[in-house]
Amino acid sequence: MKNGPVVVIGAGLAGLAAAVRLAAAGRDVQVVEARGEPGGCCGTATAGPYRFDTGPSVLTMPGVLADVFGAAGEDMDAWLPLQRLDPYYRLAYDDGSHLDVVAGADAMTERVAALCGPAEADRYRRFRRLLGEMFDAEWPVFIDADVTRLRSLARPAALLRLAALGGFRRLDRLAAAHLTDDRLIKAHTFQALYVGLPPRRALGIYAVIAHMDTVGGVYFPREGGMHAIPRALAGVAEKAGAQLRYGTRAVRVEADSGGVTGVRLEGGERIAARQVVVACDLPSALAGLLPPGVADWRTRRPKHSPSCLVMHFGLDRTLPGQAHHTLHLGRRWDAAFDALAAGRPQPDPNLLVTYPASDAGAAPAGHATLSVLEPAPNLHGPTDWARTGPRLRERLLQRMQDHGYGDLSGAPGLVLDPPAWQRLGHAAGTPFALDHRFTQTAWFRPSGAPRRVPGLHLAGMFTAPGVGVPPVLISGRLAAERILAERPLEGSR
Structure with missing residues (x-):
């Protein structure tokens, strides 16, 4: 063989994003996926007539997703129509007030004025502009870029600009320097949970997440829920020529002194390959799938994000007026984050309730689905989940009843807690991979191109840019671009 196929291990969003671009560029691509369908972390499950998304529920930056379709000459709207x-x-606050985050600077400023007063609305408008400036300075240089080389950090102009904007302050202090109403500060700092850190430990650079969802907007597929995303990407990859092999587990990436030589599958089959994209749980892959040269100082003592307790419910009714995403923010804000940092359950948890009423196929007519997520410690903490899990589930049911959702104890559904996440293949029992402390950000995060194993590329949450649908899609694009930039190899091994 000359080049052989590129093997992509894992048909999650990162693996599919890489496969689409590689196949569209004319490469022979084989995607091997242990499960029986695409999706990876962006999965789906059923309970009777109800269907639930078991992965991410928040989709921002749809242009990143559209670029994947565009790389194959396809129109995303034809494959995956979205709605904003x-x-x-x-945002539902403990004092009984609420704030709807809506599209448009003027409309949103009016909402802030109604809740917090005109002076705070003026401060909000200025802060909103700051978020946009920070996003413009950060996105093209440190998020939408390959940072596998140390020199990628040598961007003095960009670093100085971010510093001037407050990017290296703590996130809570950055927000408090511009806003005075605690409710508005919480609205722009709760996103630190997405990167696994409390607001007072997260850097101000993560204010770009607040820009992405409060300014850029949150989207949802018109049909099929979030799992429609990997299904559509898999369809585009196959149309572009990729071969997707479901129910096929890779057990070893083989390499010699010159780099990758192939992939060994469960059952003994071997695919000869010089380039492999591994887009699955990195700690699990390091435990046997990957060759020895991959591990380095970045992977020796990983700091995982907190996990979550998620309860999915099938409702025999609908909830008129219920928002798609509702955040119920607790009274003990700092104590909640402190508990998570110490590996303990939150005393007064902040809850994310998702009500995908527009996903008509998720429930029978006149019925609906509802999901609630409570941040929780991962399995590296002291929590005894055999004892604590049932107590937290009962507490969460009571919280939901207190918030007006009724008695959900008898509703059909599904529960996912840290032990369940671990059984699904997530290291430390968290679906959020590594947290984004400074020493696990950009070049400091596990490299997407391990230098001691040429031809091996990593993609997904564990590599840069990190956690979230847009970063994961970008990681797949970066892996594909590195492969396409490599000089073609001749001969055989």
Whole structure:
């Protein structure tokens, strides 16, 4: 063989994003996926007539997703029509007030003025502009870029600009320097949970997440829920020529002194390959799938994000007026984050309730689905989940009843807690991979191109840019671009 196929291990969003671009560029691509369908972390499950998304529920930056389709000459709207949610979020505060996050600077400023007063609305408008400036400075240089080489950090102009904007302050202090109403500060700092850190430990650079969802908007597929995303990407990859092999487990990436030589599958089959994209749980892959030269100082003592307790419910009714995403923010804000940092359950948890009413196929007519996520410690903490899990589930049911959702104890559904996440293949029992402390950000995050194993590329949440649908899609694009930039190899091994 000359080049052989590129093997992509894992048909999640990162693996599919890489496969689409590689196949569209004319490469022979084989995607091997242990499960029986695409999706990876962006999965789906059923309970009777109800269907639930078991992965991410928040989709921002749809242009990143559209670029994947565009790389294959396809129109995303034809494969995956999206709708922009209105409101993006509803923030429900412990004092009984709420704030709907809506599209447009003027409309949103009016909402802030009604809740917090005109002076705070003026401050909000200025802060909103700051978020946009920070996003413009950060996105093209440190998020939408390959940072596998140390020199990628040598961007003095960009670093100085971010510093001037407050990017290296703590996130809570950055927000408090511009806003005075605690409710509005919380609205722009709760996103630190997405990167696994409390707001007072996260850097201000992560204010770009607040820009992405409160300014850029939150979207949802018109049909099929979030799992429609990997299904559509898999269809585009196959149309472009990729071969997707479901129910096929890779057990070893083989390499010699010159780099990757092939992939060994469960059952003994071997695919000769010089380039492999591994887009699955990295700690699990390091435990046997990957060759020895991959591990380095970045992977020796990984700091995982907190996990979550998620309860999915099938409702025999609908909830008129309920927002798609509602955040119920607790009274003990700092104590909640402190508990998570110490590996303990939150005393007064902040809850994300998702009500995908527009996903008509998720429930029978007149019925609906509802999901609630409570941040929780991962399995590296002291929590005894055999004892604590049932207690937290009962507490969460009571919280939901207190918030007006009724008695959900008898509703059909599904529960996912840290032990369940671990059984699904997530290291430390968290579906959020590594947290984004400074020493696990950009070049400091596990490299997408391990230098001691040429031809091996990593993609997904564990590599840069990191956690979230847009970063994961970008990681797949970066892996594909590195492969396409490599000089073609001749001969055989």
